[in-house]
Amino acid sequence: MGAFAQTVTTGTVFDFTKKTLSIPGVSVRNLNSKKVTSTNKDGKYTIAANIGDLLEFSAVGYHTDTLYLTNLLNRTIYLPVKTNNLNDVEVSAVRMNSQITDAKDPLAEKYTLLSTGGNLNRKRMTDKVGGLGLNLGYGKYKRxxxxxxxxxxxxxxxxxxxxxxxxxxxxxxxxxxxxxxxxxxxxxxxxxxxxxxxxxxxxxxxxxxxxxxxxxxxxxxxxxxxxxxxxxx
Structure with missing residues (x-):
């Protein structure tokens, strides 16, 4: 029996609001293989994975995010800060700063929120947010x-x-x-x-x-x- 070559995926985790602020100590869990690692002082991680695996990112004070791997390229992950009590707000527009780049790895793919489109007028940001858009039906999406x-x-x-x-x-x-x-x-x-x-x-x-x-x-x-x-x- 031949042995599989070890495959890994790497990336860096940043604060969603402060795009250049890396987050150390983020728990990175492969939900398929149950392997767990954490980001280093620069917010970087390396974990064994294969295409089709689900990675979960969690840290104290941040929303948990889940990422489905379609490839093993290096990634940049942004985690939103978790807040318990927010005043009602109405978002009328979203503008991304095109000058913001990842100075540490400019070639990394950037992953931000995928569930904001068509839902910019929501009153409270209390749902779990992340790459899979759980408010749109996480279980069905995952299947x-x-x-x-x-x-x-x-x-x-x-x-x-x-x-x-x-x-x-x-x-x-x-x-x-x-x-x-x-x-x-x-x-x-x-x-x-x-x-x-x-x-x-x-x-x-x-x-x-x-x-x-x-x-x-x-x-x-x-x-x-x-x-x-x-x-x-």
Whole structure:
């Protein structure tokens, strides 16, 4: 069995209001793997993660935020300060200062609030805010994101199988051609579960073992069986 290479994601956490103020001691938790780390004195973190994982950022005095990983690029996270009692306010406009940049890592992707659009006139800012917009239905959003991540993962493995379990690769190893090659590829095509369970998957070794099993089949077993004909009602 091959071993997965360790994958990590990195980033820096800043105060949402004071954009250049990094926050040390922020707890960063991978909700999928349960791994936990915290930001250093410069607000930077490094945590083991994979695409499709959910990261949770929490700190005393700040709103907890959750981020769905679509890639492992370096990120800049902004946490809003938590306030218990706020006077009623009415926000008529929002203007972002285009001059604000992350001096520590200008190439980092910036993640701010995603749930403000269309809801700028809310009276009280008491909802939990963050990258997933919990006030719009966190549970449904998370299930949809996981479903999309699963589909994306399956497509990735299918593409890998198509690129390695090819007629040329099989013919070079087994000398099978024509109808026998076609039947062999249909019967012994690796499953996603098998490829996912052994990383990296050894296609040459797998084809060789499959060919040994193929030679033990009877001529009838090597042929694809026709579907039974349906009887007329």
């Amino acid at each position: 949809q994101q996981r479903k999309e991540a699963d589909l994306k993962e399956k497509e990735m493995y299918q593409q890998e199988i198509d690129e390695n379990f090819t007629p040329k690769a099989i013919t070079d190893l087994t000398k099978l051609e024509g109808e026998e090659l076609k039947n062999f590829m249909i019967i012994y095509r690796p499953s996603i579960e098998a490829v996912k369970g052994e990383r990296p998957f050894r296609y040459t070794f797998y084809i060789s073992r499959a060919f040994v099993a193929w030679k033990k089949l009877s001529p009838q077993e090597r042929k694809l069986q026709d579907l039974p004909k349906l009887k007329a009602n």
